[in-house]
Amino acid sequence: xxxxxxxxLRQIVGPRHVITSADQTLDSFEIDWRGRYHGKALCVxxxxxxxxxxxxxxxxxxxxxxxxxQGGNTGLVGGGVPDSTGSQVVLQLRRMNQIxxxxxxxxxxxxxxxxxxxxxxxAAQQQGFLLPLSLAAEGSCTIGGNLACNAGGTQVIRxxxxxxxCLGLEVVTAQGEVWEGLSALRKDNTGYDLKNLFIxxxxxxxxxxxxTLKLFPLPACKLTAWxxxxxxLSAVALLQLAxxxxxxxxxxxxxxxxFSLGLxxxxxxxxxxxxxxxxxxxxxxxxxxxxxxxxxxxxxxxLEHFMEHAFTQGLIKDAVIAQSIQQSDSLxxxxxxxxxxxxxxxxxxxxxxxxxxxxxxxxxxxxEAVIQQNYPGVRIVNFGHLGDGNLHFNIQAAPSDDAxxxxxxxEASINELVYAAVKAHQGSISAEHGIGQLKVDELxxxxxxxxxxxxxxxxxxxxxxxxxxxxxxxxx
Amino acid sequence: xxxxxxxxLRQIVGPRHVITSADQTLDSFEIDWRGRYHGKALCVxxxxxxxxxxxxxxxxxxxxxxxxxQGGNTGLVGGGVPDSTGSQVVLQLRRMNQIxxxxxxxxxxxxxxxxxxxxxxxAAQQQGFLLPLSLAAEGSCTIGGNLACNAGGTQVIRxxxxxxxCLGLEVVTAQGEVWEGLSALRKDNTGYDLKNLFIxxxxxxxxxxxxTLKLFPLPACKLTAWxxxxxxLSAVALLQLAxxxxxxxxxxxxxxxxFSLGLxxxxxxxxxxxxxxxxxxxxxxxxxxxxxxxxxxxxxxxLEHFMEHAFTQGLIKDAVIAQSIQQSDSLxxxxxxxxxxxxxxxxxxxxxxxxxxxxxxxxxxxxEAVIQQNYPGVRIVNFGHLGDGNLHFNIQAAPSDDAxxxxxxxEASINELVYAAVKAHQGSISAEHGIGQLKVDELxxxxxxxxxxxxxxxxxxxxxxxxxxxxxxxxx
Numbered sequence: 001x002x003x004x005x006x007x008x009l010r011q012i013v014g015p016r017h018v019i020t021s022a023d024q025t026l027d028s029f030e031i032d033w034r035g036r037y038h039g040k041a042l043c044v045x046x047x048x049x050x051x052x053x054x055x056x057x058x059x060x061x062x063x064x065x066x067x068x069x070q071g072g073n074t075g076l077v078g079g080g081v082p083d084s085t086g087s088q089v090v091l092q093l094r095r096m097n098q099i100x101x102x103x104x105x106x107x108x109x110x111x112x113x114x115x116x117x118x119x120x121x122x123a124a125q126q127q128g129f130l131l132p133l134s135l136a137a138e139g140s141c142t143i144g145g146n147l148a149c150n151a152g153g154t155q156v157i158r159x160x161x162x163x164x165x166c167l168g169l170e171v172v173t174a175q176g177e178v179w180e181g182l183s184a185l186r187k188d189n190t191g192y193d194l195k196n197l198f199i200x201x202x203x204x205x206x207x208x209x210x211x212t213l214k215l216f217p218l219p220a221c222k223l224t225a226w227x228x229x230x231x232x233l234s235a236v237a238l239l240q241l242a243x244x245x246x247x248x249x250x251x252x253x254x255x256x257x258x259f260s261l262g263l264x265x266x267x268x269x270x271x272x273x274x275x276x277x278x279x280x281x282x283x284x285x286x287x288x289x290x291x292x293x294x295x296x297x298x299x300x301x302x303l304e305h306f307m308e309h310a311f312t313q314g315l316i317k318d319a320v321i322a323q324s325i326q327q328s329d330s331l332x333x334x335x336x337x338x339x340x341x342x343x344x345x346x347x348x349x350x351x352x353x354x355x356x357x358x359x360x361x362x363x364x365x366x367x368e369a370v371i372q373q374n375y376p377g378v379r380i381v382n383f384g385h386l387g388d389g390n391l392h393f394n395i396q397a398a399p400s401d402d403a404x405x406x407x408x409x410x411e412a413s414i415n416e417l418v419y420a421a422v423k424a425h426q427g428s429i430s431a432e433h434g435i436g437q438l439k440v441d442e443l444x445x446x447x448x449x450x451x452x453x454x455x456x457x458x459x460x461x462x463x464x465x466x467x468x469x470x471x472x473x474x475x476x
Numbered sequence: 477x478x479x480x481x482x483x484x485l486r487q488i489v490g491p492r493h494v495i496t497s498a499d500q501t502l503d504s505f506e507i508d509w510r511g512r513y514h515g516k517a518l519c520v521x522x523x524x525x526x527x528x529x530x531x532x533x534x535x536x537x538x539x540x541x542x543x544x545x546q547g548g549n550t551g552l553v554g555g556g557v558p559d560s561t562g563s564q565v566v567l568q569l570r571r572m573n574q575i576x577x578x579x580x581x582x583x584x585x586x587x588x589x590x591x592x593x594x595x596x597x598x599a600a601q602q603q604g605f606l607l608p609l610s611l612a613a614e615g616s617c618t619i620g621g622n623l624a625c626n627a628g629g630t631q632v633i634r635x636x637x638x639x640x641x642c643l644g645l646e647v648v649t650a651q652g653e654v655w656e657g658l659s660a661l662r663k664d665n666t667g668y669d670l671k672n673l674f675i676x677x678x679x680x681x682x683x684x685x686x687x688t689l690k691l692f693p694l695p696a697c698k699l700t701a702w703x704x705x706x707x708x709l710s711a712v713a714l715l716q717l718a719x720x721x722x723x724x725x726x727x728x729x730x731x732x733x734x735f736s737l738g739l740x741x742x743x744x745x746x747x748x749x750x751x752x753x754x755x756x757x758x759x760x761x762x763x764x765x766x767x768x769x770x771x772x773x774x775x776x777x778x779l780e781h782f783m784e785h786a787f788t789q790g791l792i793k794d795a796v797i798a799q800s801i802q803q804s805d806s807l808x809x810x811x812x813x814x815x816x817x818x819x820x821x822x823x824x825x826x827x828x829x830x831x832x833x834x835x836x837x838x839x840x841x842x843x844e845a846v847i848q849q850n851y852p853g854v855r856i857v858n859f860g861h862l863g864d865g866n867l868h869f870n871i872q873a874a875p876s877d878d879a880x881x882x883x884x885x886x887e888a889s890i891n892e893l894v895y896a897a898v899k900a901h902q903g904s905i906s907a908e909h910g911i912g913q914l915k916v917d918e919l920x921x922x923x924x925x926x927x928x929x930x931x932x933x934x935x936x937x938x939x940x941x942x943x944x945x946x947x948x949x950x951x952x
Contacts, residue, residue, distance in 0.1 A: 105834035196672035247769035248724030293723035358581035461937030
């Protein structure tokens with residue numbers, strides 16, 4: 001405990017907005033949503049304004065106390081959970097949830113960091129705009145967390161990652177000052193790119209308090225197709241063909257192997273697959289989404305023309321185009337049920353990796369062979385955003401094995417094999433989830449000494465007292 | 477002179493590739509292409525490989541000698557020209573001009589920093605791809621310089637600035653080490669965004685030696701329209717309408733006032749304007765470019781439909797759609813002749829500014845009134861990339877005044893007025909040209925103390941000996 005600090009925090013945000021161990025709700029801020037990381041906080045402080053955030057940082061600096069910033073607490077790498085010392089302050093931004101400005105003529109909106117992503121999507125839509133950031137946690141994640149982690153999601157192929165959607169930021173620095181970088185400009189070459197440095201730094205360089213986001217026109221319609229393919233080489237060729245036919249109209253390109261869809265079928269038998277899994281000629285499926293700005297007839301004509309070409313070239317063996325929004329939603333629902341189905345099947349070893357798209361077939365072929373050789377009988381749940389080179393390549397124990405025991409015993413060695421193959425194919429060990437606490441040690445093995453040293457120099461220069469989320473992303 | 481250093485450099489790159497004052501060609505590296513900045517170099521060194529660049533940095537560090545990196549020497553802010561001390565080494569990268577790899581299935585190409593932009597555009601095109609970075613200097617600027625300065629250009633509205641087109645970088649650090657960041661990944665959340673920190677740092681944080689660039693499908697056709705508008709409010713509304721009708725098909729949106737087109741007519745009378753300038757109801761023109769991935773008939777139908785709406789809404793008074801590639805080229809040629817025509821008219825005071833698009837009409841109205849009140853009779857050459865909020869807002873002396881004397885006497889005070897208005901409208905004093913040496917002092921006035929301090933911390937941490945382009949962008 002540190003009564004003077006807690007008293008000072010109460011004075012800043014009001015006594016109701018400092019949660020200590022006297023309060024039963026403290027727990028919920030100390031554990032991530034999956035229950036993987038259990039920390040112990042000194043207290044949770046919930047500021048209502050940027051000024052209050054800055055004052056909190058100043059007071060923590062004065063008391064030499066470090067700060068873990070938390071948004072929706074939906075992260076997958078433990079970056080928003082305090083450590084186990086009970087000495088850290090959790091800075092929870094959910095009270096800062098106002099949309100500050102929507103500027104139609106500039107196609108931009110300015111929002112506080114604690115806004116929930118889905119609320120922003122809806123607010124944009126009500127004004128006739130698309131906010132394209134879209135991911136599974138959108139109902140509870142916050143935009144501040146999305147930017148701090150540079151979230152990806154399902155429309156990256158067309159609209160980019162979170163950083164590509166951000167025009168400006170407001171950030172409280174490790175000195176407790178406010179950087180007023182909340183620009184709404186498309187071009188601004190006045191010095192170093194502070195914005196992109198804060199984005200993706202996972203709360204270790206500064207605290208994002210507000211952001212200006214790019215908006216796009218709403219498409220007139222979306223079509224969704226589900227196709228069956230013989231192999232990943234065909235999937236990569238199909239992606240190229242889709243890019244040339246649909247260009248910017250291609251807004252989604254997801255790949256799934258039959259085993260991952262089989263899990264969906266097993267655990268959610270009420271969901272029906274559009275194409276049978278028994279087709280051994282085509283053990284891969286692709287879910288492809290097309291956005292059109294004219295009308296549905298135009299979209300359908302373009303998509304059918306593209307599919308004809310794909311058939312003619314032998315890239316696809318079978319295909320279905322959704323005939324309604326409901327059908328389209330249920331295709332997406334199948335894709336999104338994979339993570340839940342694999343959880344239902346039992347614990348598994350997860351990888352969020354990316355590769356140059358051209359190298360995906362060779363990577364998968366080589367790593368599958370290595371895994372099967374070393375761990376006969378294990379099942380591979382392979383699915384992901386092929387259009388962005390991002391695979392969720394997960395390993396499930398053999399049916400006869402105890403999943404938990406298998407994970408405890410083999411996770412480290414399987415990670416080693418997978419990450420070695422990733423490295424050999426010039427990939428990344430964290431495509432969209434970030435580093436947090438989960439991959440700090442892994443990062444040291446996979447990033448060059450030069451890169452690590454540059455990161456340390458930056459961290460030390462911007463946060464010399466190591467007060468912001470210490471030990472996360474990069475250890476000093 | 478510093479004979480041991482020069483001898484060491486000769487040993488690294490070969491005697492023929494170190495140019496000293498004994499060589500008459502030294503001059504050409506000491507002056508920018510417009511002849512505004514005249515420096516004095518110790519020597520120019522032309523390495524052939526990344527290893528040689530790293531060795532050059534190490535040797536310069538040993539001799540406590542600073543380095544100015546130079547690409548095509550086409551910059552507009554003096555960032556690639558040595559200072560006047562005669563003690564700096566100019567690192568000229570033009571020998572590093574190889575395309576290392578074009579990966580069709582990953583839609584990416586990896587190139588050395590000294591490649592000329594136009595050569596890369598052509599190489600991409602030959603493989604069926606578009607490299608969308610496009611700017612006036614493309615025939616001589618290098619991709620390394622484009623990235624170091626985060627170049628903009630004419631297709632930013634659709635494809636973004638140089639930074640948005642870059643997947644990975646190889647950089648020699650201020651320690652003379654090589655950061656192997658030449659990734660070709662669309663998603664990579666493994667730590668701080670070093671890539672974007674180097675991009676736009678104008679050679680002050682590291683030396684870009686190679687880059688991996690995103691490629692896009694080539695459009696099936698491009699259409700160009702030229703329209704006359706009553707005012708800038710209509711231009712902003714037209715942009716919104718164009719975005720909703722053409723979406724990602726809108727690849728160019730340039731605005732020009734009548735005075736700037738009048739200069740083209742005056743100095744290049746053989747170029748004919750598509751619409752008469754005498755129309756006082758419509759003193760603004762917009763050049764709009766549409767790229768289509770289907771075919772010309774489809775493009776024309778979409779564009780005509782959009783133009784009908786624009787007419788109906790009273791946004792445009794007159795319009796011409798180019799009927800051939802030649803006509804389209806000549807419309808673009810008119811736009812690109814404005815800078816030359818204003819140079820022919822005499823020296824002028826230039827501004828490369830950006831604003832939230834929604835604020836452009838109010839900004840222009842207020843600053844024109846202020847300028848005319850303070851400097852009666854001056855002429856305003858206002859044109860730029862309205863789709864990106866980027867104006868080249870330039871002031872030409874009254875016809876009766878001596879242009880050079882006017883500039884000498886009034887540049888500082890006019891800049892003060894313009895930049896104050898930019899600030900009042902949340903704009904930027906450098907949209908796409910950067911800071912270099914031209915705007916270092918101006919930056920101090922227009923950037924917050926917090927931002928400047930963050931920049932200084934970063935510069936000191938990454939280049940503690942201040943060996944890379946010292947005094948440019950940020951003064952310590």
